[in-house]
Amino acid sequence: TLKSVFFPDANHGYAAGEKGRLFKTTDGGRIWAELYNVNTKNLSSVFFTDSITGYAVGTYGTILKTNNGGTNWSDLTSGTNNQLSSVFFTNSTTGIVTGAAGLILRTINGGADWISLWSGTTDALESVFFYDPIRGFIVGDKGNLRKTIDGGASWSALSGSTTYKLQNVCFTDLNTGYATGENGIIIKTINGGTTWNPLSGGTTFLLHCVYFQDATTGFVAGESGTILKTMNGGTTWTAIYSGPGYSFVSLCQSAFNIFYAVGGNTILKTINGGSTWTSLTIDAANGLNSI
Secondary structure, three states: OEEEEEOOOOOOEEEEEHHHOEEEEOOOOOOOEEEEOOOOOOEEEEEEOOOOOEEEEEHHHOEEEEOOOOOOOEEEOOOOOOOEEEEEEOOOOOEEEEEHHHOEEEEOOOOOOOEEEOOOOOOOEEEEEEOOOOOEEEEEHHHOEEEEOOOOOOOEEOOOOOOOOEEEEEEOOOOOEEEEEHHHOEEEEOOOOOOOEEEOOOOOOOEEEEEEOOOOOEEEEEOOOEEEEEOOOOOOOEEOOOOOOOOEEEEEEEEOOEEEEEEEOEEEEEOOOOOOOEEEOOOOOOOEOOO
16 A cells, blocks of 8 residues: 655656555556555655655664665664654655644654654644745644744644644745645635635535645545635635546645545546546555545
8 A cells, every 4th residue: 555655746656555665657657666665654645745755654663774766775763653743844854743642743864863853742643744944834733833934943723613633734925825634524714814714615525635736726536536626715616537446535736736545455647637537557566645
């Protein structure tokens, strides 16, 4: 089972999953080659700062790094045995990792050292996103929302509008952001996270992921084949996928109007902003859980 996929550009993509499985595509997802199957730890998130330098995180505090496009991976010292759920780098040296029990780790030297930061919670923190190198956001269990305005050196709690678990977060500018999670929850802020208001997506299915390509056009995806699209900043949402009921757990954009959605043993790709989707394949025995 794969848990995460990341495209640093239109052609290069990387996928990570259970039992340390890592895959790479160099042709926009048409063909995937397995890179590394030695580390047996389950991997939950992958992020690349360019086409060759990347990180993967997972169980037992695992943080892996490659400097050569995935040919070789090294184990970094995280200083924790916690489950790690998400990784995001703002530049070639500064990155944040989130995980179980309110864990936030930060590096400023490309992963050579990781410092554990105070988060103010013991709830799991599921996802981290930076709009720019200074401003970032974290979401997690029980509606947890966190914000940094100093590049991740410190984090403060935000007051959300839900106690549901939040799975993913995305910002389109300094003030406007969205988060998704349990029970079909979609929340939006227009003031940098100070207040959040619920949106109506028309579903109660768990929404694993959200991504906006500009100020008005965005996508959410989740359980039972749910992929929704908005073209007016979340005011209304339209279902844009009617195929098998995969559990879509991640969305990824590689170029304008080119998106990937993954669930079960299927990766879907659109090159026209979701009007049509093509099914891709990958050599993974037990299916896909994130892209």
